Amino acid sequence: MFGSKGASWGRASMAVLGAALLLTGCTSSSDNGDGDEPAKEPEALITQQPKGTNPFWVNPDGNAAEQVATYVKQDKTADAEEIRKIAEQPTGEWISPENPEAEARGFTEAAQKADRSALLVLYNIPHRDCGQYSSGGAADGDSYRAWIDGVAKGIGDRAATVILEPDAVLHLVDGCTQDEFHEERYDLLSGAIDTLSALKNTKVYLDAGNAGWGHPDQIFEPLQWAGIEKADGFSVNVSNFYSTAESIAYGKELSAKVNGKHFVVDTSRNGNGPYTGGKPDENWCNPPGRSLGETPTVKTADPLVDAYLWVKRPGESDGECKGGPKAGQWWVDYALKLAKASG
Numbered sequence: 001m002f003g004s005k006g007a008s009w010g011r012a013s014m015a016v017l018g019a020a021l022l023l024t025g026c027t028s029s030s031d032n033g034d035g036d037e038p039a040k041e042p043e044a045l046i047t048q049q050p051k052g053t054n055p056f057w058v059n060p061d062g063n064a065a066e067q068v069a070t071y072v073k074q075d076k077t078a079d080a081e082e083i084r085k086i087a088e089q090p091t092g093e094w095i096s097p098e099n100p101e102a103e104a105r106g107f108t109e110a111a112q113k114a115d116r117s118a119l120l121v122l123y124n125i126p127h128r129d130c131g132q133y134s135s136g137g138a139a140d141g142d143s144y145r146a147w148i149d150g151v152a153k154g155i156g157d158r159a160a161t162v163i164l165e166p167d168a169v170l171h172l173v174d175g176c177t178q179d180e181f182h183e184e185r186y187d188l189l190s191g192a193i194d195t196l197s198a199l200k201n202t203k204v205y206l207d208a209g210n211a212g213w214g215h216p217d218q219i220f221e222p223l224q225w226a227g228i229e230k231a232d233g234f235s236v237n238v239s240n241f242y243s244t245a246e247s248i249a250y251g252k253e254l255s256a257k258v259n260g261k262h263f264v265v266d267t268s269r270n271g272n273g274p275y276t277g278g279k280p281d282e283n284w285c286n287p288p289g290r291s292l293g294e295t296p297t298v299k300t301a302d303p304l305v306d307a308y309l310w311v312k313r314p315g316e317s318d319g320e321c322k323g324g325p326k327a328g329q330w331w332v333d334y335a336l337k338l339a340k341a342s343g
Contacts (some may be wrong), residue, residue: 056090057111104154190227267293
């Protein structure tokens with residue numbers, strides 16, 4: 001297995017949320033119900049986590065939150081409480097290609113209103129995912145730069161933590177991305193870091209693969225060429241399943257090669273570690289028997305680890321494999337299995 005592949009993707013409903021928060025200021029379903037939408041039942045409401053340990057924004061209208069509300073209406077209390085394990089944790093908001101400014105503004109304004117920081121994932125690099133389940137990305141370099149500018153304008157001075165381009169550097173190293181695109185990609189990543197790190201309250205973590213793909217010796221120079229020195233750090237295990245201990249060990253070894261940079265770990269689905277029972281090149285895609293990992297927190301096991309984050313949104317498919325829907329689509333059966341396995 002090489003990259004995260006099948007990563008979450010910005011959904012239409014999230015675009016609507018961003019635009020609604022920007023344009024109409026409508027009340028969210030966690031407010032008093034005076035808006036156009038009916039208020040959720042009290043037992044379906046989603047609350048924020050304690051800011052001291054988990055300062056990231058919980059989206060009260062995400063897929064998991066809506067599933068909790070559905071189960072409550074259906075009197076499926078046990079299933080509602082299982083999905084609540086996902087709904088009440090902050091997860092990454094993957095910004096879509098179509099509405100970067102509106103979505104970034106909507107998410108960061110909602111987070112600011114809750115006195116929290118938004119967790120945003122930028123996944124739109126040209127030639128993304130090498131034609132696999134999450135293929136696509138911006139049409140060209142100029143389109144990407146304009147997209148990044150839109151994200152930055154939407155964030156403004158509000159607090160945000162940005163995970164920049166899962167797999168983008170990794171796929172330069174593993175041979176997945178064609179040589180002719182390498183120079184441009186390094187330039188685009190470096191420029192994105194410049195633009196985002198110039199924002200007053202934004203932290204930027206450039207993705208650096210996972211503990212199972214290869215060795216830090218293979219990626220530390222490409223990270224430097226992509227501008228890691230200008231970023232706050234790097235991310236590991238995005239949309240993957242390697243244990244927190246394995247991820248920290250990988251991250252620490254890599255950190256030593258990039259001037260002691262800090263890093264964050266995606267723990268969203270790594271509670272049971274990686275799946276080893278299938279084809280090695282597809283063990284990352286909707287593997288069975290997995291579990292939610294450690295909940296998001298800034299209280300980590302190592303001073304180099306700035307946070308455990310749920311970058312991947314648990315319950316959203318990795319792609320059309322093992323019976324799953326398209327990448328990024330909500331898959332309630334898989335979500336329930338993740339939640340129930342976590343105890």
